Amino acid sequence: MNDTIKTIKARHSVRSYSEKIIDEKLIMQVLEAANCAPSAHNSQSWRFIVLRGEKKDELARLVSSKAETFPRPASVLLRMSAKSIFSAPAVIAVANTAELISHGIELFKIKKEMGRDFFRTMEIQNSAAAVENLLLAATSLGLSTVWLGILYLMKDEILKFLGEPEGEFMAVIPIGYAARNSSNPSKRPVSEVVRFL
Ligand SMILES: Cc1cc2nc3c(=O)[nH]c(=O)nc-3n(C[C@H](O)[C@H](O)[C@H](O)COP(=O)(O)O)c2cc1C
DSSP states (O other): OOHHHHHHHHOOBOOOBOSOOOOHHHHHHHHHHHHTSOOGGGOOOEEEEEEEHHHHHHHHHHHHHHHTTSOTTHHHHHHHHHHHHHHSSEEEEEEEOSHHHHHHHHHHOOOHHHHHHHHHHHHHHHHHHHHHHHHHHHHHTTOEEOOBOGGGGGHHHHHHHHTOOSSEEEEEEEEEOBSSOOOOOOOOOGGGTOOOO
């Protein structure tokens, strides 16, 4: 196995972190890797917002207070997310800019509704590629992460909180050193999910 495949196989979600601070240089290395992701028309329609200290804890409190307004299991998952955000030394929020949506509709001259659906999907895929790069780079540097998608349920509040009102909320990723060792969850054998035609 080469180092890239080793890193891909080693990555797993971690939801509880030690108190050890992350060097800002490591955060920047992880973000450089995220920023190298492929994107439709090389649009790079992502923004990364790094939260630490009081601002990060404020986000955790916002998520925790909003959790109560949802029925289970969303309320439980939101509370768990708030705990992960509290325990991590930093979190990286990812938002789409929506610039590809507006430029794309103009450029392609297709129906507005179809254009919006198409370019929004491209923006989501761009950000997903960037997030995966981020997770893998973090793993390669001995850091742990978890991709918190459940926060999409409160996307508007979070975008406002982040000061990114134009785009679309994608994910929040706590990043830090794992509180304890954990193993990878099992995955289906690849033979079950592949067909050669
Ligand atoms: C789009 C997406 C959304 C996710 N949202 C959450 C989440 O809200 N909370 C959480 O604890 N994990 C979340 N995860 C992590 C998954 O639970 C995790 O990737 C999955 O259980 C497989 O485990 P692994 O990452 O260790 O391989 C999310 C992952 C993805 C790709």
